[in-house]
Amino acid sequence: MSAMKLAVVGGGSTYTPELVDGLARLGDQLDVAELVLLDPDTERLDVVGGFAQRILDERGATTRLTLTSDRVEAIDGASAVLLQLRVGGQTARAGDESFPLACDCVGQETTGAGGLAKALRTVPVVLDIAETVRQRAAQDAWIVDFTNPVGIVTRALLQEGHRAIGLCNVAIGFQRLFAAWLGVAPDAVLLDHAGLNHLTWIRHVEVAGRDVLPQLLSEHGDDIAERLELPRSLLDRLGAVPSYYLRYYYAHDEVVRELKATGTRAEEVQRIEAELLEMYRDPALVAKPALLEQRGGAYYSEAAVALIASLLGGADHAGAHVANVRNDGHFPFLADDAVIEVPCDVSATGAVARPAESLEPLYAGLVAHVSAYEDLALDAARLGGRDRVCAALLAHPLVGQYDVAETLTDALLAGNRAFLPWATS
Numbered sequence: 001m002s003a004m005k006l007a008v009v010g011g012g013s014t015y016t017p018e019l020v021d022g023l024a025r026l027g028d029q030l031d032v033a034e035l036v037l038l039d040p041d042t043e044r045l046d047v048v049g050g051f052a053q054r055i056l057d058e059r060g061a062t063t064r065l066t067l068t069s070d071r072v073e074a075i076d077g078a079s080a081v082l083l084q085l086r087v088g089g090q091t092a093r094a095g096d097e098s099f100p101l102a103c104d105c106v107g108q109e110t111t112g113a114g115g116l117a118k119a120l121r122t123v124p125v126v127l128d129i130a131e132t133v134r135q136r137a138a139q140d141a142w143i144v145d146f147t148n149p150v151g152i153v154t155r156a157l158l159q160e161g162h163r164a165i166g167l168c169n170v171a172i173g174f175q176r177l178f179a180a181w182l183g184v185a186p187d188a189v190l191l192d193h194a195g196l197n198h199l200t201w202i203r204h205v206e207v208a209g210r211d212v213l214p215q216l217l218s219e220h221g222d223d224i225a226e227r228l229e230l231p232r233s234l235l236d237r238l239g240a241v242p243s244y245y246l247r248y249y250y251a252h253d254e255v256v257r258e259l260k261a262t263g264t265r266a267e268e269v270q271r272i273e274a275e276l277l278e279m280y281r282d283p284a285l286v287a288k289p290a291l292l293e294q295r296g297g298a299y300y301s302e303a304a305v306a307l308i309a310s311l312l313g314g315a316d317h318a319g320a321h322v323a324n325v326r327n328d329g330h331f332p333f334l335a336d337d338a339v340i341e342v343p344c345d346v347s348a349t350g351a352v353a354r355p356a357e358s359l360e361p362l363y364a365g366l367v368a369h370v371s372a373y374e375d376l377a378l379d380a381a382r383l384g385g386r387d388r389v390c391a392a393l394l395a396h397p398l399v400g401q402y403d404v405a406e407t408l409t410d411a412l413l414a415g416n417r418a419f420l421p422w423a424t425s
Contacts, residue, residue, distance in 0.1 A: 011037025022301020
């Protein structure tokens with residue numbers, strides 16, 4: 001595996017030290033000669049970048065770190081471009097998670113009306129960046145998308161013919177948790193993790209050719225239910241482990257009541273980010289702080305490094321990863337160009353979904369419903385227009401009612417006009 005240049009779009013994120021730490025620790029998997037952090041917020045980039053350099057130095061890594069706000073400089077010659085940007089920053093996220101609550105709809109940055117607002121802001125920016133990748137990155141460079149909503153953003157990239165794959169850390173989090181409970185290495189645990197991004201169920205957990213999910217549910221079901229904030233009885237009924245994002249569907253009204261009473265996740269994240277950035281300024285800090293775990297993105301670095309190594313590292317690094325890829329008949333009830341999140345065999349030729357049993361009707365109906373919404377959401381993000389936004393909300397299973405969709409449409413557009421040139425008053 002030859003040394004490469006890796007560019008991170010949104011390099012000023014407080015997530016970035018997690019990634020840098022992983023690159024430094026896992027250099028045997030991925031030989032990165034140059035890591036470029038790209039961010040338009042140069043003050044924040046300097047803080048995060050300074051801490052990133054100390055992490056590299058502390059671990060004795062030879063990777064050269066470059067900080068820039070110049071997109072062409074960052075992407076020029078890169079073998080892989082990792083997207084972790086947030087258009088509008090945490091202020092926009094706070095809006096996404098607040099305005100739906102007025103209609104008694106869940107406020108969340110990737111689900112429902114808030115997720116649509118984020119998609120509308122994000123897709124045009126990502127497609128513009130992807131054109132720079134097409135023109136200036138290394139031949140056959142990969143775009144790895146960690147930017148939410150991952151399914152919609154990845155679908156936009158693939159529809160435009162970009163070499164792109166979506167990444168989420170939900171699956172690797174469960175894999176590491178189950179491995180610890182079972183007392184085995186994480187790589188020994190294979191998950192049948194199926195659905196759409198942020199809408200998945202783990203139906204089997206294979207260790208040495210045996211499905212140990214019944215054992216996990218029997219021995220740790222109460223712990224899993226507590227982590228998901230869902231009833232143990234629901235897990236027993238499903239016989240599966242749902243993504244924690246499914247709580248927004250399975251306990252929607254309960255979540256809305258909680259958010260109205262205690263505030264949104266965005267408010268908590270803003271506090272955590274402010275504390276993290278203050279910590280990053282400390283020249284004595286050379287290792288990622290424990291507080292970073294509360295920011296989210298656990299095991300993000302391991303997932304990203306392993307995936308990019310399989311895509312770019314040659315035959316020795318090919319492996320199985322849960323990723324977001326084109327459906328291409330995997331789930332016959334979805335369009336071929338839908339993006340699904342499933343275990344894939346990943347190599348230098350790309351990612352191929354592993355054969356798996358069909359989704360049960362209990363899951364397939366919701367997956368088909370949300371996938372249809374994603375199709376309309378992408379249409380609205382690419383083409384604009386109030387009617388397209390309203391149609392997407394009307395199609396979402398957490399909205400559905402025409403009067404609610406109309407009200408949410410007006411609130412969404414009013415709060416995002418600065419990012420949507422077509423959204424005139």
